[in-house]
Amino acid sequence: MKIAVITYDNKGAYASNEVNEDVLVDKLLGELALDFSFEIWSDPNVNWKDYSLLLIKSPWDYFDRYAEFRTWCQKIQELDIPTLNAMDTVLWNSDKWYLKDIQDKGFPIVPTHFLKKKETFNLEEYFKIFNSDTLVIKPTVSGGAKKTLKLKQSNRKEYEEEIKAWLEEEDFMIQPFMDEVAKTGEYSYIFFNSRFSHAVLKSPKKGEFRVQHFFGGEIHSIAPTERELGYMQQIVDAFAQGTLYARVDGVWKEEVFYLMELELIEPYLFLFTSEKAQENYKKAIADKIKKLH
Numbered sequence: 001m002k003i004a005v006i007t008y009d010n011k012g013a014y015a016s017n018e019v020n021e022d023v024l025v026d027k028l029l030g031e032l033a034l035d036f037s038f039e040i041w042s043d044p045n046v047n048w049k050d051y052s053l054l055l056i057k058s059p060w061d062y063f064d065r066y067a068e069f070r071t072w073c074q075k076i077q078e079l080d081i082p083t084l085n086a087m088d089t090v091l092w093n094s095d096k097w098y099l100k101d102i103q104d105k106g107f108p109i110v111p112t113h114f115l116k117k118k119e120t121f122n123l124e125e126y127f128k129i130f131n132s133d134t135l136v137i138k139p140t141v142s143g144g145a146k147k148t149l150k151l152k153q154s155n156r157k158e159y160e161e162e163i164k165a166w167l168e169e170e171d172f173m174i175q176p177f178m179d180e181v182a183k184t185g186e187y188s189y190i191f192f193n194s195r196f197s198h199a200v201l202k203s204p205k206k207g208e209f210r211v212q213h214f215f216g217g218e219i220h221s222i223a224p225t226e227r228e229l230g231y232m233q234q235i236v237d238a239f240a241q242g243t244l245y246a247r248v249d250g251v252w253k254e255e256v257f258y259l260m261e262l263e264l265i266e267p268y269l270f271l272f273t274s275e276k277a278q279e280n281y282k283k284a285i286a287d288k289i290k291k292l293h
Contacts, residue, residue, distance in 0.1 A: 001289065003028070004051040008061045009043075010245040019272035025057055028282045034289070041072055048076060053292065054083040055244075055285070057091060059266050063141045069094070084244040084288055085264050093264040096140040096173060102259060107235055110251070114140065115172045123156045123163070132176035137163060140171040143266075150177060175211045178258065180251040186260060189224065189232045189248040190269055190277070192284035194241060198235065198277045199224050200270045221273045231257055241263060244288055245281075 029036050039046050041059045103109045138148040140251040185203035201220045232248045239244035247263035271277050
């Protein structure tokens with residue numbers, strides 16, 4: 001079995017301040033004595049027929065080249081090459097409209113209004129709808145906090161034209177700002193082969209609302225309670241069955257977990273946080289490959 005580990009072109013954009021996870025993956029796959037190569041998903045010179053499995057790890061620019069990415073996904077499907085995670089899952093998860101599917105199944109998400117491309121909007125009404133003086137606006141196809149704005153009611157007019165221009169190009173989502181992100185941080189629960197592996201709390205630096213490490217956020221390993229894990233398992237069982245990896249992101253508010261994202265495409269897996277995390281990932285890959293043989 002020859003494996004392509006899928007990565008991306010621009011190694012500077014969206015890079016982590018932490019450990020380069022591709023380096024860790026290289027080490028772990030080497031320990032499994034697998035035949036593998038790292039391949040850039042958008043490289044036209046790759047002959048994908050050379051591979052019998054694609055491990056989708058870090059196509060971190062997919063949202064910058066979304067039409068191209070979807071075309072590539074469909075090409076891989078047509079070639080009938082197995083992927084981890086499965087390509088149907090990747091395509092579903094690539095646009096945050098999927099959050100509505102999760103909400104419709106009864107799992108709370110951060111309150112969200114979805115705006116379709118070219119839709120007219122009135123920012124003022126969303127401050128009233130969400131009963132909040134601060135909103136967060138971002139594209140439904142995005143990552144790395146791209147085109148993400150935090151607006152106060154007092155300065156909304158400064159951004160209306162910019163948002164209108166953005167909305168000419170793509171769908172957006174509007175949410176109330178969750179104070180818990182700034183006060184405590186955003187939780188990430190990582191699962192391999194639908195089983196819990198490890199968890200972290202991502203805290204923004206002072207004065208920042210984006211928790212990503214390239215915006216100065218800090219990462220802390222945490223030990224979730226049985227109640228927390230039971231709830232996360234329900235989400236994974238409902239929407240991430242059969243996945244090699246799943247990362248459940250959200251905030252806790254008054255004993256309720258509000259899902260922000262269920263990452264099934266290219267999440268940073270925080271493998272550097274412990275040997276256990278790396279061993280769990282390595283074992284999950286080995287188990288998947290064993291089933292494919």
